[in-house]
Amino acid sequence: DQQVKQNSPSLSVQEGRISILNCDYTNSMFDYFLWYKKYPAEGPTFLISISSIKDKNEDGRFTVFLNKSAKHLSLHIVPSQPGDSAVYFCAASANGGATNKLIFGTGTLLAVQP
């Protein structure tokens, strides 16, 4: 039972345009959501997070939107840069995101074309 789903295995975007990565979840107990970025042969790197009490969190070029009623979150990257090319994982946690296990989606491979 996949509690966190990323339905797009891959996404290709032109440099300078917006990248939108989507994530859906099924467990209403999740209260903290995170995005990780992963390059080949490296561990995932924390990118941005959002608590369920918010609907938006912004950090530079990265913005995460949370729609609790739809159990949907998205990561917006604008403007996209070639260095953003990586696999992006959505993750969710119940009772906080730093002490409890994370449930990961299956990832979306983002390719930013120069």
Place this chain on the structure above:
Amino acid sequence: GEEVAQTPKHLVRGEGQKAKLYCAPIKGHSYVFWYQQVLKNEFKFLISFQNENVFDETGMPKERFSAKCLPNSPCSLEIQATKLEDSAVYFCASSQGAGAYGYTFGSGTRLTVV
């Protein structure tokens, strides 16, 4: 140090042999997590520790897998009598705990069982 150090980077074991993986968390981080990435993009939570105490072991297989975090030593994940299906990348991560945003992953140990 400021990184989670995992050793070895690669490990090859014959079926039935023992495998032992090590993880040195970031100094000052009290939580340690182990994840298994079997398929290319699928992370499975195994176990977490709060200091040397098991915090959550709901993902640990009942047989053959064990883990420890002892004071003044790297944490370890041990697999007795490895099977082909244990072939995966094993990631360790650490966190300061409550109030932190996400956690920091190591670069993983690739275990190949032949």
